[in-house]
Amino acid sequence: MDQAKLREIEARCTQEAMPRCRARCPLRMDVRAFMEHMADGKLREARKVLELHLPVPEIMARICDHPCEDHCLRRDLGGSLAIGALEAFCIGNADKQSKSFPRAPKAVSIAVLGNGLAGLVVAFELSRKAYPVTIFHEGEAHGTLLQRFSSLAQEHVAREYEGLLKAGCTVTERVLDAALLEKARSGFTAVFVDADAAAGLFAGLGAAPDPATGFVTGNICAGGMLAQSPTGALYASSSKQASEGRRSAVTLERLVTGVSLTAERGAELTRETPLHTPLDGVMPKAPVLPQGDAYLPEEAMQEAARCIRCECLACVRECVYLQKYGGYPRTYARQIYNNASIVKGGHLANALINGCMLCGQCTELCPERFSMAELCLSARQDMVTRGYMPASAHEFALEDMESANSETCALFMGDPGGKKTVYAFFPGCQLAASRGEQVLATYEFLHDALPSGEGVGLFLSCCGVPAHWAGSEEKFQSGLARIRAEWERAGRPTLIMACASCLKTFGEAAPGIPTVSLWAMLDGHLMDMPTKPAEKTYCIHDPCAARHDEAWQKAVRSLAAKCGVSLEEPRRTGMETACCGYGGLMWNAQPELAAVAARHKADALDKPALASCIMCRDRLVASGKECLHLLDILPFSKTDDGSKAALAAPPGLSARRANRAALAGRVRVTYLGGTALSVTYRVTMAPELLVELERKHILREDVERSVLAIEAAGARFCERRSGHYVGSWRPRRVTFWVRYSANADGTYVLHDAWCHRMTVPDAGRPGSLP
Amino acid sequence: MSMSPNYTPDDGDWICEACACPLEQQKVQVFYLESAFDVSLPACPRCKRILIPKSLAEGKMLEVEALLEDK
Numbered sequence: 001m002d003q004a005k006l007r008e009i010e011a012r013c014t015q016e017a018m019p020r021c022r023a024r025c026p027l028r029m030d031v032r033a034f035m036e037h038m039a040d041g042k043l044r045e046a047r048k049v050l051e052l053h054l055p056v057p058e059i060m061a062r063i064c065d066h067p068c069e070d071h072c073l074r075r076d077l078g079g080s081l082a083i084g085a086l087e088a089f090c091i092g093n094a095d096k097q098s099k100s101f102p103r104a105p106k107a108v109s110i111a112v113l114g115n116g117l118a119g120l121v122v123a124f125e126l127s128r129k130a131y132p133v134t135i136f137h138e139g140e141a142h143g144t145l146l147q148r149f150s151s152l153a154q155e156h157v158a159r160e161y162e163g164l165l166k167a168g169c170t171v172t173e174r175v176l177d178a179a180l181l182e183k184a185r186s187g188f189t190a191v192f193v194d195a196d197a198a199a200g201l202f203a204g205l206g207a208a209p210d211p212a213t214g215f216v217t218g219n220i221c222a223g224g225m226l227a228q229s230p231t232g233a234l235y236a237s238s239s240k241q242a243s244e245g246r247r248s249a250v251t252l253e254r255l256v257t258g259v260s261l262t263a264e265r266g267a268e269l270t271r272e273t274p275l276h277t278p279l280d281g282v283m284p285k286a287p288v289l290p291q292g293d294a295y296l297p298e299e300a301m302q303e304a305a306r307c308i309r310c311e312c313l314a315c316v317r318e319c320v321y322l323q324k325y326g327g328y329p330r331t332y333a334r335q336i337y338n339n340a341s342i343v344k345g346g347h348l349a350n351a352l353i354n355g356c357m358l359c360g361q362c363t364e365l366c367p368e369r370f371s372m373a374e375l376c377l378s379a380r381q382d383m384v385t386r387g388y389m390p391a392s393a394h395e396f397a398l399e400d401m402e403s404a405n406s407e408t409c410a411l412f413m414g415d416p417g418g419k420k421t422v423y424a425f426f427p428g429c430q431l432a433a434s435r436g437e438q439v440l441a442t443y444e445f446l447h448d449a450l451p452s453g454e455g456v457g458l459f460l461s462c463c464g465v466p467a468h469w470a471g472s473e474e475k476f477q478s479g480l481a482r483i484r485a486e487w488e489r490a491g492r493p494t495l496i497m498a499c500a501s502c503l504k505t506f507g508e509a510a511p512g513i514p515t516v517s518l519w520a521m522l523d524g525h526l527m528d529m530p531t532k533p534a535e536k537t538y539c540i541h542d543p544c545a546a547r548h549d550e551a552w553q554k555a556v557r558s559l560a561a562k563c564g565v566s567l568e569e570p571r572r573t574g575m576e577t578a579c580c581g582y583g584g585l586m587w588n589a590q591p592e593l594a595a596v597a598a599r600h601k602a603d604a605l606d607k608p609a610l611a612s613c614i615m616c617r618d619r620l621v622a623s624g625k626e627c628l629h630l631l632d633i634l635p636f637s638k639t640d641d642g643s644k645a646a647l648a649a650p651p652g653l654s655a656r657r658a659n660r661a662a663l664a665g666r667v668r669v670t671y672l673g674g675t676a677l678s679v680t681y682r683v684t685m686a687p688e689l690l691v692e693l694e695r696k697h698i699l700r701e702d703v704e705r706s707v708l709a710i711e712a713a714g715a716r717f718c719e720r721r722s723g724h725y726v727g728s729w730r731p732r733r734v735t736f737w738v739r740y741s742a743n744a745d746g747t748y749v750l751h752d753a754w755c756h757r758m759t760v761p762d763a764g765r766p767g768s769l770p
Numbered sequence: 771m772s773m774s775p776n777y778t779p780d781d782g783d784w785i786c787e788a789c790a791c792p793l794e795q796q797k798v799q800v801f802y803l804e805s806a807f808d809v810s811l812p813a814c815p816r817c818k819r820i821l822i823p824k825s826l827a828e829g830k831m832l833e834v835e836a837l838l839e840d841k
Contacts (some may be wrong), residue, residue, distance in 0.1 A: 346837075346840050346841055347840045348841070349838070350839070350840045351840075390839030390840065390841065391833065391838075392839060393839075428811070628821070696828075714787070714788050715788065715819065716787050716788075717784050717785065717786055717787065717793065717814075717819075717821055718784070718785055718786050718787045719781070719782035719783060720782070720783045720784075720785060721782055722782060722785060724782075725787070726784075726821060728822070735822070737822060737824070737827065739824075752824065754822075754824040754827045754828055755827065756822065756827040756831045756832070756835065757835050758800045758801065758802040758834075758835060759800065759801045759802065759804060759830050760798065760800045760801075760811070760820050760822060761798065761799070
């Protein structure tokens, strides 16, 4: 990703864009921050915001014609906020917060001809930067503004003049005529003509100021023109006049410092904002009006509290992963870019990159379709290619994938009756790991129900998506090549897929392989039966991998109805469904967050759930939610007692691997004439200990092989009081340690196990004894 | 980055069964991702086999592994 690409990606997250009130304010007042302080009753903080954004704040906060209010998102939800009135309240009830420090005056001179609002703003802006400014005016100095803006009092104007004098301005009464203009033009470095207070001079300039810069000619700028109402009436718009003064001040500074007048100034006149603010859940609230002539503090707080605090976060609100890192896609894109660009120091965004479920919910919720999945996946691929992907992020999951694709667990079986294999059932590695019985029942049903000429095979394998999620494209592609070769050898059958991730993966990465979802196959062809009266109601949970698979979603709902189950739709369903925490290998890289994701999903389902993905089902149940898999209610595969099935604990990681092997073994025995293989373990342990070990990604198989290897080498330490043994074994990039006792019959009892990735000479190699 | 130097067994009175020797603290180097650390670990004085206590594996080692993986 280069800088240009980063900016393109960043631009698609609008969270940092201005709210409409600010975009519509010609002075770019940060109304949202102001309202936040006002709602908290922090008047001094609120005034700091005013002083930061408004020129001559004592005047401006009282006379602003607040164009922001017409564009407040509250307008249709009770009424726009009283932004102008609250600003006036704040300036009148909090003391000045900013301090000015004496600075050496710059060696240039600025003349301001006319002391209208624009003229004063020019003087304010430039004198703060130590430019010596001389204001020329006619008549009594304060009178010009007092006459123009009737809501102003003498004291307010006086305070700002006092500030201008302190900042080094000179205020001089002169007739504002052509002779003065000529004198100013030649005697000062730059000149500003106030079009309202020095209307005659302005008319005599002969050219209109450039709207973007206020530049007229030579060293002259002008601004502060009257605005025109839709009916043609001329009036003084305070915000417009002040902003013209501010823009001219920028131009005057550029004039005297020799900088381009126009470079980087396009945004000053922009009044639109791309910020998207979701309004779902925002209830209408009537304005809080002052009971007397002006707001009381409590009333002002209540009115300010009506501010919606416009921001997007449409994705962050729904995603526990996006919430965890405290930012939003725009900031994450920057962090991910920096992660790839650093030369020295820590890769601080590794966890951010590897935490994403890659589920795509954010893209569906984002009006600009920002994709964290694309960002994180390409970052993972880059990390793998450049060799700095942390081993702990995905290694265990990839080992699990290898196990699912090993000779013990994977197989392809053509139609056992010798017919041409037109279809092959592809249950996916996790359904095989969790529901071996139902995989066989489904296979048998498909085999019997499909027309007699169409043979049905069985393909036990992982689709390879874990490698894709891990950013290991090479592994992913080689896995796909293996599957493709098997598929071609089998006569190119259509694969009937029971896993949404497998289906999506094949659709995207192996489009030449024809696939159909098991549910669409059953619903469309094989279970052509009427809807049954509803006996039970479940909350449907769509798998994230099927968010764009309408056929999958439709078939699941139809099959449930045929089985007498009525379904309720959760708030985020179908295309907007959330991930259970399995996607993107979050379960492996950040198991705690994955558990939060499952709970978050479970909490959004009001009733016991029905899932069509086995990992969703198993993870929801593990989070304490009652949940059935669709196979639990279909006539050919349903379990006897639905309510028990909805709570049945999913198998642990060790059992999942064993179940895959057992399923493949059963297929070999039943259909291929194989002999039954029995697995016996010599190491036993308490079930709770296994749960604890699996949390550390230590499997029963690891423990068994560790103990046997240590025993074979006689390489054990002994604790003399308890008689416990400890030894280690390093079969791959992990060293396993086991603490156990030996029984007289050659079996062992495990007491504990731990592991590490670091290498330690003379540990972990049982065979290395002298 | 450093690992505190001395790690003793989490509990008990340990011997290397093959050598029938009580374990003694011995200075060794542990390695991960091109980094090496000197630590003192329980070891058999004869066969030099090392014992990594659980508290070290799941404490400091895990922490340092994570730091090095993100380096």
